[in-house]
Amino acid sequence: xxxxxxxxxxxxxxxxxxxxxxxxxxxxxxxxxxxxxxxxxxxxxxxxxxxxxxxxxxxxxxxxxxxxxxxxxxxxxxxxxxxxxxxxxxxxxxxxxxxxxxxxxxxxxxxxxxxxxxxxxxxxxxxxxxxxxxxxxxxxxxxxxxxxxxxxxxxxxxxxxxxxxxxxxxxxxxxxxxxxxxxxxxxxxxxxxxxxxxxxxxxxxxxxxxxxxxxxxxxxxxxxxxxxxxxxxxxxxxxxxxxxxxxxxxxxxxxxxxxxxxxxxxxxxxxxxxxxxxxxxxxxxxxxxxxxxxxxxxxxxxxxxxxxxxxxxxxxxxxxxxxxxxxxxxxxxxxxxxxxxxxxxx
Amino acid sequence: xxxxxxxxxxxxxxxxxxxxxxxxxxxxxxxxxxxxxxxxxxxxxxxxxxxxxxxxxxxxxxxxxxxxxxxxxxxxxxxxxxxxxxxxxxxxxxxxxxxxxxxxxxxxxxxxxxxxxxxxxxxxxxxxxxxxxxxxxxxxxxxxxxxxxxxxxxxxxxxxxxxxxxxxxxxxxxxxxxxxxxxxxxxxxxxxxxxxxxxxxxxxxxxxxxxxxxxxxxxxxxxxxxxxxxxxxxxxxxxxxxxxxxxxxxxxxxxxxxxxxxxxxxxxxxxxxxxxxxxxxxxxxxxxxxxxxxxxxxxxxxxxxxxxxxxxxxxxxxxxxxxxxxxxxxxxxxxxxxxxxxxxxxxxxxxxxxxxxxxxxxxxxxxxxxxxxxxxxxxxxxxxxxxxxxxxxxxxxxxxxxxxxxxxxxxxxxxxxxxxxxxxxxxxxxxxxxxxxxxxxxxxxxxxxxxxxxxxxxxxx
Numbered sequence: 001x002x003x004x005x006x007x008x009x010x011x012x013x014x015x016x017x018x019x020x021x022x023x024x025x026x027x028x029x030x031x032x033x034x035x036x037x038x039x040x041x042x043x044x045x046x047x048x049x050x051x052x053x054x055x056x057x058x059x060x061x062x063x064x065x066x067x068x069x070x071x072x073x074x075x076x077x078x079x080x081x082x083x084x085x086x087x088x089x090x091x092x093x094x095x096x097x098x099x100x101x102x103x104x105x106x107x108x109x110x111x112x113x114x115x116x117x118x119x120x121x122x123x124x125x126x127x128x129x130x131x132x133x134x135x136x137x138x139x140x141x142x143x144x145x146x147x148x149x150x151x152x153x154x155x156x157x158x159x160x161x162x163x164x165x166x167x168x169x170x171x172x173x174x175x176x177x178x179x180x181x182x183x184x185x186x187x188x189x190x191x192x193x194x195x196x197x198x199x200x201x202x203x204x205x206x207x208x209x210x211x212x213x214x215x216x217x218x219x220x221x222x223x224x225x226x227x228x229x230x231x232x233x234x235x236x237x238x239x240x241x242x243x244x245x246x247x248x249x250x251x252x253x254x255x256x257x258x259x260x261x262x263x264x265x266x267x268x269x270x271x272x273x274x275x276x277x278x279x280x281x282x283x284x285x286x287x288x289x290x291x292x293x294x295x296x297x298x299x300x301x302x303x304x305x306x307x308x309x310x311x312x313x314x315x316x317x318x319x320x321x322x323x324x325x326x327x328x329x330x331x332x333x334x335x336x337x338x339x340x341x342x343x344x345x346x
Numbered sequence: 347x348x349x350x351x352x353x354x355x356x357x358x359x360x361x362x363x364x365x366x367x368x369x370x371x372x373x374x375x376x377x378x379x380x381x382x383x384x385x386x387x388x389x390x391x392x393x394x395x396x397x398x399x400x401x402x403x404x405x406x407x408x409x410x411x412x413x414x415x416x417x418x419x420x421x422x423x424x425x426x427x428x429x430x431x432x433x434x435x436x437x438x439x440x441x442x443x444x445x446x447x448x449x450x451x452x453x454x455x456x457x458x459x460x461x462x463x464x465x466x467x468x469x470x471x472x473x474x475x476x477x478x479x480x481x482x483x484x485x486x487x488x489x490x491x492x493x494x495x496x497x498x499x500x501x502x503x504x505x506x507x508x509x510x511x512x513x514x515x516x517x518x519x520x521x522x523x524x525x526x527x528x529x530x531x532x533x534x535x536x537x538x539x540x541x542x543x544x545x546x547x548x549x550x551x552x553x554x555x556x557x558x559x560x561x562x563x564x565x566x567x568x569x570x571x572x573x574x575x576x577x578x579x580x581x582x583x584x585x586x587x588x589x590x591x592x593x594x595x596x597x598x599x600x601x602x603x604x605x606x607x608x609x610x611x612x613x614x615x616x617x618x619x620x621x622x623x624x625x626x627x628x629x630x631x632x633x634x635x636x637x638x639x640x641x642x643x644x645x646x647x648x649x650x651x652x653x654x655x656x657x658x659x660x661x662x663x664x665x666x667x668x669x670x671x672x673x674x675x676x677x678x679x680x681x682x683x684x685x686x687x688x689x690x691x692x693x694x695x696x697x698x699x700x701x702x703x704x705x706x707x708x709x710x711x712x713x714x715x716x717x718x719x720x721x722x723x724x725x726x727x728x729x730x731x732x733x734x735x736x737x738x739x740x741x742x743x744x745x746x747x748x749x750x751x752x753x754x755x756x757x758x759x760x761x762x763x764x765x766x767x768x769x770x771x772x773x774x775x776x777x778x779x780x781x782x783x784x785x786x787x788x789x790x791x792x793x794x795x796x797x798x799x800x801x802x803x804x805x806x807x
Contacts, residue, residue, distance in 0.1 A: 050457070050460070050461055051457035051458070051460065051461040051462070052454075052457055054412060054453040054454075054456055054457060055450060055453040055454035055456075057416075058445060058449050058450045058453050058454075060416075061415075061419055061445050061449060062442060062445030062446055062449070062450070064419050064420070064441075065419065065438065065441035065442030065444065066438075066442045066445075068422065068423065068430060068434055068437075068442065069434065069438030069439040069441065069442040070438070070442075071434075072430050072431050072433075072434020072435065072438055073431055073434070075422075075423045075430055075434065075438070076423055076427035076428070076430040076431045076434070076743075077427070078423065079422075079423025079424045079430075080423060080424055080425070080427035080743035080744075080745055080746050081745060083424055083743075083745075083746050083750050083754075084750060084753070084754075086420060086423075086424055087424065087754045087757070090416060090417060090420050091757055091761060093413070093416055094413040094414065094416065094761060094765075095413075095761070097409055097412050097413035097416070098409045098410055098413050098765055098768065100409075101405055101406055101409040102406065102409070102768050102769075102772060105402065105406060105772040105775065106768065106772050106775065109768065109771070144428075144745070150507055150508060150509075151428065151431075151744065152428075152431045154427070154743075154744050154745045155745050305434060305435045305438070305512075306435050306511045306512055308511075308512045308513070308515070309435050309436070309438075309439055309511075309512045312439065312512070312515045313439055313442060313443075316442075316443050316446060316447070317446065320446040320447055321446065324446060324450045324451075324454075327450075327451070327454055327455075328450070328454055331455075331457055331458060334465050334466060335457070335461065335462075335465065346461070
C-alpha cells in the first residue's frame with residue numbers, strides 16, 4: 001500500500017516541478033508576442049529562459065517515464081485515450097523545443113520561429129489543463145480484452161467529449177496559471193519598461209488565475225463534489241490548501257513591496273499547492289471513471305507496477321532527485337540576475 | 347491501411363528520424379570535448395572559435411534530438427498502449443531512470459554550455475562539456491537497456507495474468523544483449539561524429555580556407571573515426587554471437603539461411619529468393635558457421651528449425667538486405683578512414699583532392715549504416731515486439747483508430763520535413779561561416795609549437 005502511495009506523490013512532485021518551472025517557460029512563450037514591444041525586449045524574454053527551458057522540460061519527460069514505470073495502465077490509458085490532444089501537445093512541444101535555437105541561428109526565418117514559439121507554448125499550456133480537467137472529472141472507460149497481456153481499461157469516449165465545459169474551465173485556469181508564472185519570471189529577469197509591463201501582467205494574471213481557481217472549485221463541487229469533500233478530510237488536502245492560499249497571499253504582499261523574487265517564489269508555491277489539491281482530491285484514483293462500462297477506474301493501489309520495480313525506482317529517485325535539485329539550483333544561481341536589454345543576445 | 351500498419355510506419359519513421367540526430371549529438375559531442383580541451387589547454391582564440399562552431403552545430407542538432415525524442419516517449423502510450431501495459435513493469439523503469447540520471451544532467455548543463463562561457467570558470471566550462479557528453483552516453487545506455495530487453499528479455503517472471511514482472515533488476519537491465527549492443531551503438535555514434543567533422547574539414551581544405559582549424563582538428567577526428575570503425579565489426583561480432591544464441595531466427599534471416607546446416611555460408615551480396623527459399627549471390631562457404639560459432643564446419647540453425655511456422659519469421663528480404671548493406675557500408679567506412687589517416691600521417695592528405703572529395707561527400711554513410719542497422723535489428727525481431735513474449739500486432743492501442751494515426755502521421759511528416767530543412771539551413775550556414783574569431787578578444791600569444799597560419803609553401807604545396 002505504501003509504495004503506490006509514495007509513487008503517486010513522486011509523480012505528483014514531478015508534475016509540480018514541471019508546472020512551476022516549465023510553467024514559466026510556457027507562460028513566457030504565451031506572452032511573447034504581447035509583452036515585448038520591440039526586438040530587444042523579445043530578446044530579453046528569450047534570454048530569460050534560454051539557459052533553463054530545456055532542463056525544465058525534462059520534468060515532463062521524467063514524469064511521463066515515472067508514470068509509465070510505476071503506473072503503466074494509467075500511462076497507457078491517458079496517452080492512447082487522449083490521443084489527439086496528446087498529439088497536439090506533442091507537436092507544440094516539438095515546435096517550441098526547436099524554435100528558440102533555430103531562431104537564434106537563422107535570421108531569415110525568425111518570424112516563423114517567433115510564431116512557432118508562441119504556438120508551441122500556447123497549445124500545450126491550454127491542452128495540459130484540459131487533460132487534467134478530464135482526469136478530475138472522470139472519463140468513460142471500457143475494458144479492452146484485445147491485445148497482449150489481457151488488455152485493460154481503455155478510453156471509451158471521443159476527442160470531442162474531452163472538450164466538456166468543466167475541462168475547458170480547468171484548461172483556462174491552467175493557462176492563467178502558466179501566464180502568471182511566465183509574467184512573474186519575466187518581471188524577475190527584466191528591467192525598465194519591460195519589467196513594469198511584466199509586473200502589471202503578473203498582477204492581473206494572478207487575479208484572473210485566483211478567480212478561475214474559485215470558479216473551478218465551485219464547478220468541481222457541482223460536477224464531482226466527492227473529490228472536494230474527500231480532499232478536505234485529509235491532512236494533505238488541508239496542507240495543499242494552506243500552501244495555495246499562503247502562496248497567493250505572499251505573492252500579493254511581495255508584489256506590493258516590489259519584490260519580484262518574492263512574487264515568483266510565492267506564485268510557484270501557489271502552483272505547488274494547487275497541484276497538491278488535485279492530488280489530495282484524486283487519491284486513490286489516477287484516472288476516474290465516469291459514465292462507462294468499467295466503473296473501477298484506474299486506482300494507484302490497484303493498478304501499479306510490482307513492488308520490486310517500485311522499490312528499485314524509489315532507490316534511484318532517492319539518490320538522484322536530490323542531486324538533480326542541487327545542480328538545477330546551481331545552474332539557476334549561475335544565470336541569476338536581470339538581463340539588461342542591451343545585453344540580451346539570444 | 348490498418349491501424350497496426352500505420353502505427354508501425356509512424357514508429358519506424360519517427361524513431362528513424364530521431365536517430366539521425368542522436369548520433370550527431372553523441373558523436374559530435376566527443377569531437378566537441380576534443381575541441382574544448384584544445385582551447386582549455388592552449389587558450390588560443392582560434393581554438394575557441396573552432397569549439398564554438400562545433401557547439402553551434404551540436405546545439406541545433408541537440409534541439410531536434412530532444413524535440414523528436416519526446417515523441418518517442420509519448421509513442422509507447424499513444425500508439426502502443428497494449429505494449430505499455432504488458433511491459434510497463436520492466437520497460438518503463440529505464441525510461442524514467444534515463445530522465446533522472448541522464449537527461450536532466452544533459453539538458454541542464456547544455457544550458458551552461460550555450461550560455462555560460464562568460465559566467466563560469468574556464469575549467470568548469472570544460473567540465474560542463476564533459477558532463478553533457480557523458481550524460482548523452484548515459485542516456486543512450488538506458489535506451490539500449492530498454493531496447494535490448496525487447497530483444498533478449500531477462501530478469502523477469504510471468505505472473506498469474508501472463509504479464510512479465512521484474513524479478514531481477516540487474517539481469518533485466520544488463521540482459522544478454524545490452525553490453526555488445528550498447529558498445530556497437532556508441533561506436534556507431536562516434537563514427538558518425540568523426541565523419542561529420544572529417545567532411546567539414548575536407549570541405550574547408552577543398553575550398554582552401556580555415557586551414558589552421560583543419561590542422562588542429564582533422565587528425566583527432568580521423569583517429570577517433572578509425573578506432574570507432576574498427577570497433578564496429580568487433581562489437582557487431584559480439585552482438586551476432588548473442589543473436590546466434592538468443593535470437594536464432596534473426597541470425598538466420600540476416601543470411602537468408604532457410605535450412606539448418608553445417609558449413610553455413612555467408613553472403614557478400616545477394617538476393618533472397620523467398621519463393622524457393624534460397625539466396626542467390628556471392629558467398630563465403632562456411633562463413634556464417636565461423637562467425638556464429640568460431641568454426642566453419644559447425645551447424646547453424648536455419649529458419650526451418652528456428653521458426654518452423656513461416657508466420658513467426660521476419661520479412662527475409664528486408665532483413666537480409668539491410669544487414670548486408672550495413673556491413674558493406676561499415677567496411678567501406680573503415681577503408682575510407684584507414685586511407686585517410688594513412689595519408690594524413692604521411693602529411694599528404696591535403697594534396698589528395700580525390701580523397702578530400704570522398705571525405706567531404708561520405709558523411710551520409712554512417713547515418714545510412716546506422717538506420718540499416720536498426721532496421722535489421724528491429725525488423726529481424728518481427729513478428730515479435732518483445733522476443734518470444736509479445737507480438738507486435740498485439741501491442742497496438744485498442745482504442746486508437748487508423749484515422750487518428752493517419753492524421754498524426756501526416757502532421758509528423760510535415761513537421762519533421764520543416765525541421766529537417768531548418769536544420770540543414772542552420773548547419774550549412776554555420777559551416778559556410780566557419781570558425782569566427784571573436785573580434786573583441788584581446789590578441790593572444792600565438793602558440794609557438796605549431797604553425798597557426800599556413801606558410802606560403804604549405805599553401806602552394
